[in-house]
Structure formats: C-alpha cells, structure tokens
Amino acid sequence: MIELGAPVLGEPEKRALAEVVDSGWLAMGERVRSFEQAFARMHGVEDAVAVSSATAALQVVLATFGIGPGDEVLVPSLSFVATANVVVAAGATPVFVDIEAPERPHMSIEEARARITSSTRAILIMHYAGYTMDVPAWRRLADEYGLFLFEDAAHAAGATGAVGVYSDAAAFSFFANKNLTTGEGGMVLVRGDAPRARMRLMRAHGMTTGTLDRVHGRTTAYDVVECGTNCRMDELRGALGLVQLQRLPEWNECRRGLSTRYRELLAEMLPEVLVPFDRPDPTVAHLFPVLLPPGADRRSVVAAMTGSRVQTSVHYAPIHRFDFYRRRFGALSLPRTERFADGELTLPLHPRLTEADVSRVVATLAEALGRTTGRPSREVAS
Numbered sequence: 001m002i003e004l005g006a007p008v009l010g011e012p013e014k015r016a017l018a019e020v021v022d023s024g025w026l027a028m029g030e031r032v033r034s035f036e037q038a039f040a041r042m043h044g045v046e047d048a049v050a051v052s053s054a055t056a057a058l059q060v061v062l063a064t065f066g067i068g069p070g071d072e073v074l075v076p077s078l079s080f081v082a083t084a085n086v087v088v089a090a091g092a093t094p095v096f097v098d099i100e101a102p103e104r105p106h107m108s109i110e111e112a113r114a115r116i117t118s119s120t121r122a123i124l125i126m127h128y129a130g131y132t133m134d135v136p137a138w139r140r141l142a143d144e145y146g147l148f149l150f151e152d153a154a155h156a157a158g159a160t161g162a163v164g165v166y167s168d169a170a171a172f173s174f175f176a177n178k179n180l181t182t183g184e185g186g187m188v189l190v191r192g193d194a195p196r197a198r199m200r201l202m203r204a205h206g207m208t209t210g211t212l213d214r215v216h217g218r219t220t221a222y223d224v225v226e227c228g229t230n231c232r233m234d235e236l237r238g239a240l241g242l243v244q245l246q247r248l249p250e251w252n253e254c255r256r257g258l259s260t261r262y263r264e265l266l267a268e269m270l271p272e273v274l275v276p277f278d279r280p281d282p283t284v285a286h287l288f289p290v291l292l293p294p295g296a297d298r299r300s301v302v303a304a305m306t307g308s309r310v311q312t313s314v315h316y317a318p319i320h321r322f323d324f325y326r327r328r329f330g331a332l333s334l335p336r337t338e339r340f341a342d343g344e345l346t347l348p349l350h351p352r353l354t355e356a357d358v359s360r361v362v363a364t365l366a367e368a369l370g371r372t373t374g375r376p377s378r379e380v381a382s
C-alpha cells in the first residue's frame with residue numbers, strides 16, 4: 001500500500017523518549033523549553049510557546065487577544081474544521097470566505113475585504129497544503145482596518161521567512177500526519193513579550209509559577225491572574241519535537257522534490273488534471289492536492305485507486321456545509337470553494353515515498369480516470 005502520509009520515526013526518537021523516561025520528569029520542563037527556542041530560531045522569530053495541539057494553540061491565541069462574543073473572525077471554509085470550531089468555541093462568529101481560484105485555493109483577499117464589517121476583529125488565514133500565503137499583503141489589509149492577523153500554520157512547519165513573522169500569532173500542529181510530529185502537539189509563534197507572557201499563563205491555568213519551579217523549591221506560592229486552561233506540552237513530546245525538528249528542513253526538501261516530480265508526470269500524462277499553485281510558489285509541500293477533470297466521478301476514482309493499493313484523501317469537505325455549521329449559521333454559498341472541494345483529490349506525499357512510488361500513483365490515477373470516464377488508460381513511463 002502506498003500510504004497517503006507516513007511519519008519518519010526511528011532510533012533517534014526511541015533514544016530521546018528513553019532519556020526522558022530515565023530522567024524521571026515527564027511534565028513540561030527543560031526539553032519543551034529547548035524545543036520552543038529551537039522552533040523559534042528556525043522560523044526567524046524571538047520565541048515560541050509550546051502547547052498540546054494546534055487547536056489548543058488557536059484557542060489560547062483567541063483568548064490572549066480577547067476575541068469573544070460579538071466579534072467576527074474571517075476564516076476559510078476550505079480548511080480543517082478546527083479553524084472555525086475554535087472561533088465558535090470562543091463565542092465569536094466565523095465568517096467564511098471563498099477561495100481565490102482552483103489554481104490558487106487560498107482564501108481570497110478581495111473577498112475577505114468585502115466581508116469586513118464593524119464587528120470584524122480578526123482574520124485567520126490558513127496555508128493550505130503548505131503553500132505560503134502572501135502574509136505581508138494580509139498584514140496590510142489587517143492594519144488598514146485595525147484587525148488582528150492570525151495564521152493557522154498547521155500545514156506550514158518549517159516555512160521560514162514569512163510564516164509567524166508578520167502576523168500577531170501563528171499556530172502549528174504536530175499531529176501524527178503533519179510534517180513534524182510529536183503524536184499530538186502544537187506551537188505558537190507570537191509577536192511581542194506581553195502577548196507571549198499572557199499566552200504562557202493561558203496555557204497553564206493562569207498560574208504565575210510552573211510545577212518545575214515549585215518542585216525545585218524556587219517558590220511555594222502562586223497566584224492565578226487569568227482564567228487559563230491546561231494545554232501544556234510534556235517532556236516526551238518536547239524530546240520528540242527536538243529530534244524531528246533537526247530533520248524537518250531535509251524532509252520538506254524531499255517533499256518539494258516529490259511534488260515537482262508529480263507535476264512533471266501529471267503535465268505529461270494527465271494534462272486534464274489541474275495541479276493548484278505554481279511550481280515556484282514557496283511551500284513546505286505538506287499535501288499534494290489535485291483537481292480532477294469535470295465529470296470525473298471521484299468516488300469511483302478513489303475506489304479504483306484503493307483497489308490498486310494507493311491511499312488518497314480529500315482536503316477538505318468545506319466547513320460551511322457541515323451539519324453543525326448549516327444549523328448554526330444557515331446555508332451559505334461559496335461557489336469556488338464548493339467546486340474545488342467537490343473535485344479535489346489528495347495524492348500520497350511523505351518523505352519515505354520514492355520517485356518510483358510517484359510514478360505508480362500517477363499511473364494508477366490515469367488508469368482510474370480512464371476506467372471511470374470510459375477513456376482509454378494511458379501508460380506512464382517510469
């Protein structure tokens with residue numbers, strides 16, 4: 001089976017975990033702190049705050065910047081549901097924005113501008129498939145209207161230079177299927193000492209001291225200065241993150257190379273399949289999404305590919321069409337998002353994939369399309 005995604009885990013991860021166990025200290029400590037500093041350094045920013053997931057990261061971001069009831073937050077509908085769920089959970093209202101075009105399925109900046117009202121407080125952008133959005137342009141839009149700019153950077157770990165640099169905060173995911181994984185885990189890059197300090201409080205019950213301080217006898221008393229939550233990262237995850245971070249640039253380079261190979265083969269063999277984004281677009285190549293030709297029956301294509309032992313997925317079912325969102329906010333129409341989501345297919349992409357695997361995936365897709373649309377299948381030279 002050619003898997004859709006697969007983490008790279010081996011001896012260094014085992015050793016790192018064993019060291020934590022031997023140390024006798026599992027709760028958030030020195031390793032998590034080192035991971036925060038190394039992650040910030042890689043992304044060219046001052047510091048970072050480690051948390052238990054990207055969802056928790058977005059929740060502490062909204063809490064830190066005081067987003068709540070009465071506030072509107074612009075979000076893409078073409079995203080994982082957490083992007084909107086966190087806004088609803090904060091008591092605010094997500095305002096869904098359509099994508100630019102099938103060639104560029106990022107949230108449209110023109111459409112976002114058109115949806116700004118006197119209640120809008122923030123824009124939450126998402127770097128779909130790891131392709132970096134034009135963050136400086138979004139910063140200018142946010143500044144023009146006095147809004148916060150947040151990034152759902154769950155697909156963008158290792159995207160240096162833009163992600164986490166211009167926004168008020170960027171949230172990363174280290175879930176099992178992301179470019180860097182700690183099983184569950186997340187990180188926030190946040191500008192400014194004061195918001196970062198507030199976020200550290202929000203992550204740990206609003207308490208003024210940590211467990212490590214109390215155990216080391218540095219202090220016994222603490223105050224609670226915020227109504228925080230508990231979404232700390234632990235040392236096992238911190239240790240895994242430190243090991244994985246060292247290899248992240250190499251893995252992202254490998255993902256980019258495989259994506260380029262996919263583009264070459266698809267242009268040659270299946271020009272009717274649209275590959276979003278331009279090759280020179282900056283990316284950490286988290287996913288390889290394609291748009292099937294009009295009239296292709298995706299269910300049959302998926303079934304045929306699964307039958308040929310190639311795993312695929314769909315990113316994403318649009319959030320605004322989920323039952324909860326339809327009930328809560330009524331039926332909305334986002335035609336470009338809907339059209340893209342209905343024809344999108346995500347092909348396997350991970351650092352353990354080979355160029356021969358890529359050829360097999362494309363050959364399998366060609367065969368599946370030929371079979372399901374009645375056209376003769378094409379051979380793929382590999």
Ligand SMILES: *Cc1c(COP(=O)(O)O)cnc(C)c1O
Binds near residue numbers: 080082174185186
């Ligand atoms: C994975 C993902 C999340 C959620 O990340 P968790 O760490 O699992 O909470 C949020 N947004 C997007 C776009 C994602 O892909």
